[in-house]
Amino acid sequence: KAAMEKIIWRRSLQMRSEQQAWQDSPEGWKMLEFRRGLPAFKEKDAILAAISENQVVIISGETGCGKTTQIPQFILESEIESVRGATCSIICTQPRRISAMSVSERVASERGEKLGEMVGYKVRLEGMKGRDTHLLFCTTGILLRRLLVDRSLKGVTHVIVDEIHERGMNEDFLLIILKDLLPRRPELRLILMSATLDAELFSSYFGGAPLVHIPGFTYPVQTHFLENILELTGYRLTAYNQIDDYGMDKTWKMNKQAPRKRKSQIVSAVEDALKAADFNEFSPQTRESLSCWNPDCIGFNLIEQLLCHVCERERFGAVLVFMTGWDDISSLKEKLQAHPILGDTGRVLLLACHGSMASSEQRLIFDKAEDGVRKIVLATNIAETSITIDDVVFVIDCGKAKETSYDALNNTPCLLPSWISKVSARQRRGRAGRVQPGECYHLYPRCVYDAFADFQLPEILRTPLQSLCLQIKSLKLGSISEFLSRALQSPELLAVQNAVDYLKIIGALDEDENLTVLGRYLTMLPMEPKLGKMLILGAILNCLDPVLTVVAGLSVRDPFLTPFDKKDLAEAAKSQFSRGYSDHLALVRAYEGWQDAEKDLAGYEYCWKNFLSAQSMKAIDSLRREFYSLLKDTGLVDSNRATCNTWSYDEHLLRAVICYGLYPGICSVVQNEKSFSLKTMEDGQNSVNARNSTIPYPWLVFNEKIKVNSVFLRDSTAISDSVLLLFGGSLLRGEIEGHVKMLGGYLEFFMKPSIAALYQSLRRELEELIQI
Ligand code: ADP
Ligand code: MG
Numbered sequence: 001k002a003a004m005e006k007i008i009w010r011r012s013l014q015m016r017s018e019q020q021a022w023q024d025s026p027e028g029w030k031m032l033e034f035r036r037g038l039p040a041f042k043e044k045d046a047i048l049a050a051i052s053e054n055q056v057v058i059i060s061g062e063t064g065c066g067k068t069t070q071i072p073q074f075i076l077e078s079e080i081e082s083v084r085g086a087t088c089s090i091i092c093t094q095p096r097r098i099s100a101m102s103v104s105e106r107v108a109s110e111r112g113e114k115l116g117e118m119v120g121y122k123v124r125l126e127g128m129k130g131r132d133t134h135l136l137f138c139t140t141g142i143l144l145r146r147l148l149v150d151r152s153l154k155g156v157t158h159v160i161v162d163e164i165h166e167r168g169m170n171e172d173f174l175l176i177i178l179k180d181l182l183p184r185r186p187e188l189r190l191i192l193m194s195a196t197l198d199a200e201l202f203s204s205y206f207g208g209a210p211l212v213h214i215p216g217f218t219y220p221v222q223t224h225f226l227e228n229i230l231e232l233t234g235y236r237l238t239a240y241n242q243i244d245d246y247g248m249d250k251t252w253k254m255n256k257q258a259p260r261k262r263k264s265q266i267v268s269a270v271e272d273a274l275k276a277a278d279f280n281e282f283s284p285q286t287r288e289s290l291s292c293w294n295p296d297c298i299g300f301n302l303i304e305q306l307l308c309h310v311c312e313r314e315r316f317g318a319v320l321v322f323m324t325g326w327d328d329i330s331s332l333k334e335k336l337q338a339h340p341i342l343g344d345t346g347r348v349l350l351l352a353c354h355g356s357m358a359s360s361e362q363r364l365i366f367d368k369a370e371d372g373v374r375k376i377v378l379a380t381n382i383a384e385t386s387i388t389i390d391d392v393v394f395v396i397d398c399g400k401a402k403e404t405s406y407d408a409l410n411n412t413p414c415l416l417p418s419w420i421s422k423v424s425a426r427q428r429r430g431r432a433g434r435v436q437p438g439e440c441y442h443l444y445p446r447c448v449y450d451a452f453a454d455f456q457l458p459e460i461l462r463t464p465l466q467s468l469c470l471q472i473k474s475l476k477l478g479s480i481s482e483f484l485s486r487a488l489q490s491p492e493l494l495a496v497q498n499a500v501d502y503l504k505i506i507g508a509l510d511e512d513e514n515l516t517v518l519g520r521y522l523t524m525l526p527m528e529p530k531l532g533k534m535l536i537l538g539a540i541l542n543c544l545d546p547v548l549t550v551v552a553g554l555s556v557r558d559p560f561l562t563p564f565d566k567k568d569l570a571e572a573a574k575s576q577f578s579r580g581y582s583d584h585l586a587l588v589r590a591y592e593g594w595q596d597a598e599k600d601l602a603g604y605e606y607c608w609k610n611f612l613s614a615q616s617m618k619a620i621d622s623l624r625r626e627f628y629s630l631l632k633d634t635g636l637v638d639s640n641r642a643t644c645n646t647w648s649y650d651e652h653l654l655r656a657v658i659c660y661g662l663y664p665g666i667c668s669v670v671q672n673e674k675s676f677s678l679k680t681m682e683d684g685q686n687s688v689n690a691r692n693s694t695i696p697y698p699w700l701v702f703n704e705k706i707k708v709n710s711v712f713l714r715d716s717t718a719i720s721d722s723v724l725l726l727f728g729g730s731l732l733r734g735e736i737e738g739h740v741k742m743l744g745g746y747l748e749f750f751m752k753p754s755i756a757a758l759y760q761s762l763r764r765e766l767e768e769l770i771q772i
Contacts, residue, residue: 011086015118019080022112031110040066040074043214047071048078051158051189055182056206060165060194061214063427064388064434067193068092068103068162069110075158075191076118076135085134091153092160093140095168097123098355099386102362104128104137125629140170141526147177148475158189163386164202165194167458167488169468176486177477179206195385196423198455205488219433221395225446229302232309300332303396306441307342310394311374314439317393318375320383322428324400326354327557327615329378336376346373353379353387365389381420384427388434395432395440397425399448419448423455460484460491465499466529470508473515474523480513505664506533524634527627531555534661535627537727539636543653544628544644546588550658552623553587554703554715559616560590570611577610578688580651581695581718584658586688591620658717660727662701689716699724 022028035041040061050057061067072092079088094100104121113119120129122138129136140161146153153159159178164171178190192202192209203209224232303321310319323329329352336342336350343350349369352361368391369375377389381401401420420428425442432438442449460468469480477483481496503509508519508529515523518536525532531551538547553559562570577586577593590610594617597606607614631637637644647653689695697718704714 008086009083012080012083015080015085016083019077019111025112028112031112035066035070035110038066038070039214039216040070043212044070044074047212048074050210050212051075051191054210055186055188056190056192056209058192058194058199058202058206058209058211059214060197060199060211062216062218063195063385063430064390065214065216067195067214068094068099068386069107071191071193072135072137072158072160073107073110075160079134079157088134088157089155090135090158090160091143091156092135092137092162093143093171093174094137094386095140095163095166095171096355096382096386097126097139098357098362098382100137100139101126102387107135107137140168140174144170144174144177144471144475152181152185153188156188158191160191160193162193163195164192165196165198166385167456167460169459169463172458172460172488173468173471175202175205175488176483177475179486195427201488218430219435219437221429221433221438221440223429224439224441225449226442226444227446229306229441229443232306300335302443303332303398304336304339304342306396306443307336307376308339311341311348314394316374317436317438318369318377318389318391319394319396320389320392320431321376321378321396322383322398322401323378323380324398324402325380326352326357327619329354329380331615333378342376349373349375351375351377353377353383353389355380355382381424381428383431384424389431390434392431392434393436393438395428395438397428397440397442399425399442399444419452421454421456422449422452425449425452458489460487461489464528465491465495466502467526469496469499469503470515470519470523470529473509473513473519503529506530521634521636525630527551527555530661534657535631536634536636537657537660539631539634539644541653541657542638542644542646543648543650543657544631544637544641545648546585546654547657548624548627549588549591549620550584550654551627551661552620553584553591553616555623556616556619557613558714559587559613559620561611561613566611573609573611575688580655581689581697582655582658583688583715584717585651585654588654591617595621652723655717655719656723656727659701659719659723662703662717663724663728665702665704666724666728667700667702689718 023032040047043061047057047059059067059071072090075090076085076088079085079090092103094103100121100123104119105115108115108117108119111119115121116128116130117132119135120133120137121127122129122136122142124139124141127138143159161171161174161178164175175192182188182190190206192199192206194202197213199211203211307319307321321332323332333350333352342348351365353365365377365387366389375391377383377392379387383389399419401418401424429440429442432440465484468484472478472480472483480500481493484490484496500509500513503519504511504513506518506529507516508522510516518533521536522529522532525535531554534547534551538544538551560570560574574586574590577589579585579589590612593610594603594606594612597603598617603617604614606612607617628637632639689700695718697720699719699721700716701719702714702716
């Protein structure tokens, strides 16, 4: 033991002298000067004292004050000082993989070290850490995975949970587990970090844990709402009245002072503005059609004009544009690159910042642009609190964000972008005042801002809990509802019950709420269970490629475009892909065609000709790769891709796989004598099954049902009785009627033929088979 202590002592001394040598070098000294200038540095002693005296400490401070990069270092340094350095193990969690990676790199460079030595990172499928790593940045998901095999976090001395103000599902979940762990690990220190001040909730959750606030300083930021922006960009609105809740008066009037030649531009910009403003509290259909950001829809023209205005008329400084996701970012980037001013690389440096970019691209964001070149960064809400770009003076805020979880895979853009909260809007605005007074342009009218929620609901209260329930089970945390009742803010009992019921229906949990074999596999696939189920069966039945396409297709914005004025043409284009009464199979065909065209570099023309979204096709392409690597982790797929696809052309098998995933989303094609007709979505989506009154199958499985005035099905596939019986669910116990009731909404158009009739029909089919 004494020998061991000696080794540790020596190593700690060595760590100390290495750090000293770096700080004495010119670069090291410069870095130290920079660090000393950050607001967090002034609170160093107070923070360290609080941590040594309390098991849990909550630290708040404005974005950019140095929480993420400095506080873990303070702890590391003080451990090294006290010659415990070689025994400390600090874990700092980040909600997103990109911040775990970029922060660890930054911290290593501040310490003059290579990444992967003292400071490392770990995210899914990637990581840099070694035996000597004492400070590890990882995603929250990675720490949760570690808890699966190491329930008491053996050897860990400090856990820092960052960005708790975001109230992500994973973070809330982790806090329940850590709260249970603390009494069992009295030496373990827990530090929570938040970018907002409302940290009392966390303090009382942890029995009155002390709060340390880092006072910050920002310059004033001038705020412009849509009204001003339209004026700034060259035209005036003389009247606008607030009508109903927070919609806008449809009769915005323009003052015709603006130069004639720009009239059409102005009209389209005002239309953009109206569309943006009208958005809230409108019918789901309207919202649906407005929520997708593409060059022909809202916002893009306005952003382009505003950027021009900034480049031509405003003082120097970088511009940060908040968009909703990488698909919008890349389409806007493409549009801007074609612009005479904004696309001029001698004047403008156009960069993107989103969760799935390469790390080489990441570094560019932090660099200062060359003299005379204006940096424009198109970012998702990552740049709201977790990444700080120092030289930003102008912020453009689209007012929306995708409400999703943080894992790239869960980040399924089929969730609609929705309005942000006042807190978020304020955060975005604050990004403009870091180095000097700034300007913030909100692309929505003041009255829309006034209607924003004060803050966003925690994710655990607003998203389906199915995946979370599976995780609770795989970590063996006992009864789901009991466990969740101990959350910071517990989800409604009904929501929990719905999730548990659903998991039982799809066979992921048994009657006693235990994980089934299927459930265990699903916990390895971080995505909606229905998608996971399809992947699993597709892998088992060796029809993998088309299933990957279907699942990826369900995770992105509908790739089939339906422009308002070309509905019929678009429908005709889709119907040529139609195969076997299935939207899912139509997508597979469209994607395969795109793949072929892409080989000849003709992907764009192909999409254009066929009313397909090239963005979605590319997104499907990259998701397919990700899903494949996830499946490989589960051990379900053969490493030989050809074997995985032995049955890929068997349409009936694909139908079965689709049914296996989408059950219990079923409806009957004919309901007794009264026939049930399927309708197209009013605007946007159409289905190959929409106008077809003679579907030769009794059932449709569907991905989503939307109720507006009547019921619309999105993405359906026709299936036979036998497929429903064999791949549908636990019909054997005659439970189907019960399920239908439980799932409420499905009841109204779910035909309930007697189970006996179904079996008879199955028997007929089997008999026919036997005769053959
Ligand atoms: P917080 O977590 O409080 O929001 P950070 O610790 O992330 O703040 O950042 C503190 C400061 O460090 C930022 O304001 C910025 O100046 C600088 N910084 C952070 N990351 C980088 C980076 N990758 N490159 C250059 N500077 C950075
Ligand atoms: Mg931070």
